[in-house]
Amino acid sequence: MNHTGEGFQEHDEHEKNQEQKEGQSAGVWQQVKEKLSEYLSPDAFSRWFSHAELVTESSEPGVIRVQSDMQQIWIETNYLIELRAAFAEGAGIHCSPKVVVAGQEELVCEDRLPQQQVARGARQAGQGKVKVAVAAEATGVKDEAFERKLKRLGINPEFDFESFVVGDNSQFAHAACAAVASQEGRSFNPLFIHGRAGLGKTHLMSAVAQKYLATNPKAKVVFLTAEHFANEFIEAVRKGSLDTFRKSYRSADVMLIDDIQFLAGKERTQDEFFHTFSTLLNSQTQVIITCDRPAPEIQTLEPRLISRFESGLTVELQPPGFETRVAILRRKMIQWKVELDNSVVVHIANLIKSNVRRLEGALTRVASYSFLSSESMTVERVDELLRDLVRDENSQQITVDQIQKVVSEYYDLSLADMSSRRRPASIAFPRQIAMYLTRQLTKLSLVEIGDAFGRRDHGTVIHACKKVKNDMDSSPEVKASVEKLVSALQR
Secondary structure (H helix, E strand, O other): OOHHHHHHHHHHHHHHHHHHHHHHHHHHHHHHHHHHHHHOOHHHHHHHHOOOEEOOOOOOOOEEEEOOHHHHHHHHHHOHHHHHHHHHHHHOOOOOOEEEEOOOHHHOOOOOOOHHHHHHHHHHHOOOOOOOOOOOOOOOOOOHHHHHHHHHOOOOOOOOHHHOOOOOOOHHHHHHHHHHHOOOOOOOOOEEEEOOOOOOHHHHHHHHHHHHHHHOOOOOEEEEEHHHHHHHHHHHHHHOOHHHHHHHHHOOOEEEEEOHHHHOOOHHHHHHHHHHHHHHHHOOOEEEEEEOOOHHHOOOOOHHHHHHHOOOEEEEOOOOOHHHHHHHHHHHHHHHOOOOOHHHHHHHHHHOOOOHHHHHHHHHHHHHHHHHOOOOOOHHHHHHHOHHHHHHHHOOOOOHHHHHHHHHHHOOOOHHHHOOOOOOHHHHHHHHHHHHHHHHHOOOOHHHHHHHOOOOOHHHHHHHHHHHHHHHHHOHHHHHHHHHHHHHHOO
């Protein structure tokens, strides 16, 4: 018998099957990429997927090969939802996509941590393969027990890194949070995240908590708002249980506290939080804080707390740009299985610019109407549905903090002068103008305005408003200055 001939035949058959398999994979990957390009901006698609390939030798569908650890981490953190949808809608394949770096394909297995962790473990151990335990977040699917644990801690299970859309407005904050969550950002302590409401501060903080708990199931993670801390402190004082209160917070492995601006003006609570905060930092416990403004702009906050907040890393979340807003809408449409014409999506993104929460609310309204009605959604119909949201969008409420900041910059003063007890004319008159503008442009009461300007009484506010009004009537220069300030605040 000619065994050699049979061997050649088997070899040829194997090569033919392999070529056929590679051809099929190339077709699948082309279909996936075409659908993926609809979900992402041209820049994001080109940057992260132009050189990515489908791994043909893997027995699992949806294994993507990239060229660097950075590509792998970024795709796994930001684009798994889009990849999953692209496989399902573009190629009819329902899978949980995985991303591997070229040369590490043998690490693809059912039970694995995210690839960068496995690869790092392999290099450190000097082995080709590593056996690891499955973390709850490794597969992108949270089990019910993990979700219940998150909810008990006050963490929204939907607020993870995978569901956060990264743009130029949030790239630095997202990177810092990802580093802290992977425990590679130990020098970022405390991490102070600030930005206006609805931009994703709580989302990022929740994502850090989830990631940390997924890899450290026994860790004590304390996740709360500053208001909750204040209320518990008051209750502990009333019941005489301060020792228990302190122990519950000062023994944390990670502490995440939302809306720290709530502590403004609460002297005893600030003092208690300062000592808790200091204890945690001294024990190298990671602390993450969110706020609606930079720490120095929190009125009546103790300087020692501001100094502590600024001793770590401070990052800011800005309102999302147009491309990011479109990406957010498209991601939500994938999650909610909603289909809208591209012109409608672009129109919503152009109408709602201030924050992510309002943008998602607008999409919810449009998607609900589209589902319940039989008519096709048009740009004109979107204008009707979102009329009140657009009106609110175009008349954003002006805050006393914004007024104080604009007036301080206009008169070249420090923000602290707005609430100080100093009374030279160069400070007192701009402060009076700021009080006048606050009375005119906000809904704050006289008492609330007085509190915002260094706890002055309402009579001082009335006097300031009358003086500025009289000066505007008698001095064209003063009138012109006030009008300039109003114009700057209403832009």
